[in-house]
Amino acid sequence: MLCSSTNVTTLLSKRTKIQTLSSIPLHLCTMSLISHAFAGNPIRSRTPKQTDPFSPQSAFQTLKTLLLGHGQVPISPYFKVLPFRKGKPLAGTTADSPADGPNWHLGWLSLRECKDFLENSEVSLSEDSLVYLGCKYEDDAVYWAIDVSDASELVSELGARQFCFVELRTLMVATDWADAKAMGELAVAGHARALIEWHKVARFCGFCGGKTIPMEAGRRKQCSNESCKKRIYPRVDPVVIMLVIDKENDRVLLSRQSRFVPRMWSCLAGFIEPGESLEEAVRRETWEETGIEVGEVKYHSSQPWPVGPSSMPCQLMVGFYAYAKSLEIDVDKEELEDAQWHTREDVKKALTFAEYKKAQKTTVTKVDQMCKGVEKGQNLSADYTVESGELATMFIPGPFAIAHHLISSWANQVDDNGNGALMKQAGNSFSSL
Numbered sequence: 295m296l297c298s299s300t301n302v303t304t305l306l307s308k309r310t311k312i313q314t315l316s317s318i319p320l321h322l323c324t325m326s327l328i329s330h331a332f333a334g335n336p337i338r339s340r341t342p343k344q345t346d347p348f349s350p351q352s353a354f355q356t357l358k359t360l361l362l363g364h365g366q367v368p369i370s371p372y373f374k375v376l377p378f379r380k381g382k383p384l385a386g387t388t389a390d391s392p393a394d395g396p397n398w399h400l401g402w403l404s405l406r407e408c409k410d411f412l413e414n415s416e417v418s419l420s421e422d423s424l425v426y427l428g429c430k431y432e433d434d435a436v437y438w439a440i441d442v443s444d445a446s447e448l449v450s451e452l453g454a455r456q457f458c459f460v461e462l463r464t465l466m467v468a469t470d471w472a473d474a475k476a477m478g479e480l481a482v483a484g485h486a487r488a489l490i491e492w493h494k495v496a497r498f499c500g501f502c503g504g505k506t507i508p509m510e511a512g513r514r515k516q517c518s519n520e521s522c523k524k525r526i527y528p529r530v531d532p533v534v535i536m537l538v539i540d541k542e543n544d545r546v547l548l549s550r551q552s553r554f555v556p557r558m559w560s561c562l563a564g565f566i567e568p569g570e571s572l573e574e575a576v577r578r579e580t581w582e583e584t585g586i587e588v589g590e591v592k593y594h595s596s597q598p599w600p601v602g603p604s605s606m607p608c609q610l611m612v613g614f615y616a617y618a619k620s621l622e623i624d625v626d627k628e629e630l631e632d633a634q635w636h637t638r639e640d641v642k643k644a645l646t647f648a649e650y651k652k653a654q655k656t657t658v659t660k661v662d663q664m665c666k667g668v669e670k671g672q673n674l675s676a677d678y679t680v681e682s683g684e685l686a687t688m689f690i691p692g693p694f695a696i697a698h699h700l701i702s703s704w705a706n707q708v709d710d711n712g713n714g715a716l717m718k719q720a721g722n723s724f725s726s727l
Contacts, residue, residue, distance in 0.1 A: 330597035331466060331694040332484035334477060337428030337437050347371055348429035353436045354511040358421045360405065372435045373405040375424065376483075377442045378490045381604055382459035383483045384452060387662040395655060396662035398468055400479050401457040408440065411452070415445035425489050425512030427482065439486040441493070458665040462487050463601045468658040471693045484600040488608035489513075492528045495605060499524055531609045533599070534575045535563040536616040537700040538586060546641065546704060547586060547618065548690070549633040559636070559644075559688050561697045563611070576616050584633045585624030590617040594703075597696040613696045615704070640688070641705040647686035650693055
């Protein structure tokens with residue numbers, strides 16, 4: 295993001311001094327993102343009209359006809375199905391050349407392949423078990439997802455084809471963020487997981503307790519109770535995530551949670567409460583967790599986050615810069631393990647030392663081993679080392695997380711007076727991510 299000549303030119307002004315490109319760590323110059331991880335889904339950019347054969351309604355009718363065996367497989371569109379097992383999408387790996395190393399891809403099956411695999415399993419392939427994901431006109435294809443968690447024998451059957459069900463978080467780390475196609479695959483997997491997990495947690499109506507049934511090709515559910523028939527839509531849990539900046543704009547407040555890997559620090563974050571604005575949530579969460587009072591709040595960007603617990607199928611991370619009015623920290627130990635102010639130089643060192651590309655390559659190799667049946671344990675935090683070979687004193691989340699972009703943007707942009715004017719200007723430009 296920071297290495298685009300257009301962006302740099304835009305950010306320069308008479309009163310602005312920014313680091314030269316030669317002083318920016320090399321890894322930052324490769325983080326040119328078209329969108330945040332899990333955003334920019336290439337198969338759901340728009341919903342076709344109902345009469346279009348690629349639309350949810352038309353495709354669903356065709357699907358029912360095919361599953362009932364009352365018709366021939368249509369020439370167009372082509373149906374592709376992505377199986378999920380316990381929240382993990384099916385994936386495989388390919389190596390274009392030895393130099394490139396393995397690259398992961400989603401394990402799409404044709405409708406016929408899916409029927410064959412599930413024919414003698416505990417999972418029934420029906421119109422109610424498939425969830426519409428979207429379409430691609432250029433591929434002449436409609437995409438579906440299915441939960442096959444109860445079909446245990448599929449693991450070995452698909453494993454024979456060097457496919458494996460892989461944690462979405464693992465695929466997230468393994469994704470090359472400079473590869474638009476790989477980022478698109480990750481976004482599709484994230485969207486599919488969110489819908490699959492939502493179907494699991496929305497089996498009953500929250501109003502009357504009646505059983506719910508899928509509607510609109512699985513894009514919503516409806517209560518089966520004739521006296522209720524409430525419509526239920528996929529759940530999204532909004533979360534504010536904020537980089538708190540001090541008055542002089544030379545330090546930021548980073549925190550640690552007990553679940554973090556050793557030495558990782560990140561931004562504060564918290565769920566939005568009913569009747570609360572985004573800005574109010576930023577101020578409340580910062581105060582509750584650290585005792586810091588926040589004044590001005592500036593929007594940065596947002597990111598779908600479908601890798602949380604299954605009880606929260608898809609969080610929406612809404613990122614902000616928050617400007618502190620106080621400095622004394624009072625950590626809520628029930629929420630955080632620690633919170634500290636970190637200087638810009640400390641943060642820059644953390645960015646320099648954290649070898650994100652190395653972690654990405656290590657993880658894609660792990661995925662490759664899993665698909666070949668040779669899974670090995672790997673401590674990813676061990677990949678973040680200083681040039682001397684010693685462990686870095688701290689590092690921040692990788693480029694797959696919005697926290698990384700909040701922190702790295704601040705670390706590499708400042709005006710002459712250190713008053714954050716450039717940050718406020720830059721923050722607006724990230725809304726297009």
